[in-house]
Amino acid sequence: MFSKACEYGIKASTYIALQSIEGKRTSLRDIAKKIDSPEAFTAKILQLLARNQIIDSVKGPSGGFQIEKDQIDKIKLSEIVYAIDGDNIYVGCGLGLKECNALKPCPVHEKFVAIRDNLKKMLENTSLYEMTAGLEVGLTYLKR
Amino acid sequence: MFSKACEYGIKASTYIALQSIEGKRTSLRDIAKKIDSPEAFTAKILQLLARNQIIDSVKGPSGGFQIEKDQIDKIKLSEIVYAIDGDNIYVGCGLGLKECNALKPCPVHEKFVAIRDNLKKMLENTSLYEMTAGLEVGLTYLKR
DNA sequence: TTAAAAAAGGACAATTTTGTCCGTTATTAT
């Protein structure tokens, strides 16, 4: 469904959000450990998210990544996915046609639109805050 | 959403079905032309579909690919996707967790399950016959 | 002011996916 980069991006953002809620900044090393992702690759993705102002990065000792507390419930999964994978998921044709729309549709156009809208709405309606909800109490997990 | 291989597989099967309805067998070259796909790569995918008994292949002059007429409305997109991409789409976790289930879910487990079930049902309910429906009359397209 | 910490960034490497080439095998029509 999503690229690996995107999966790591979502998990990392979620973990950063969780730490930020507790007022903590967290390092790349810690993040990679907690979401079980390759460190250097994760670094690239975090850079991307930082450049897109989804997360904040601070250099130097006691630096790391964080998210402004009042942003955590405003940032939606859709923004993270868009920053990393672009709009492929939202726009592209299910069968890979360059131009596929209501006027010149592929045979599954309507059906795909329905499913994509579904996915899109879900991503647009899911905030990072919601993502963190079950983590502390062991109801949900970010690795394994 | 799907791999390129899968996209070509669906389009090729649909075109073969369309020709089969008219009692015609069709060649790799013709298929690739009509769905605008790389010929040799398409050949691999057709082999895969033939080995999975989704399409029939006939060697030699006047050979080519076809689908038994009475199978065209029985073959569902889900079978084609499964033959090519396996069950990744149906089974895998949205965030890439190895073990992700109701007991030990990722933070979006439930939401992803809903969307995947949606997709799964759509693929299971869409036959090749249905795929061919609008093609002849120019209501739907397989390329561009 | 210096050493250490931590992100940034560039170059490279491995893997997977996508795509190509070409000889082999089977079948058909002449």
Added chain:
DNA sequence: ATAATAACGGACAAAATTGTCCTTTTTTAA
């Protein structure tokens, strides 16, 4: 029988994605 046709199959090549390494820059704390 033979030549032509068309799928089969193996090896290879290109491109994209994923992943690693190492140096540079920024910042902090001692």
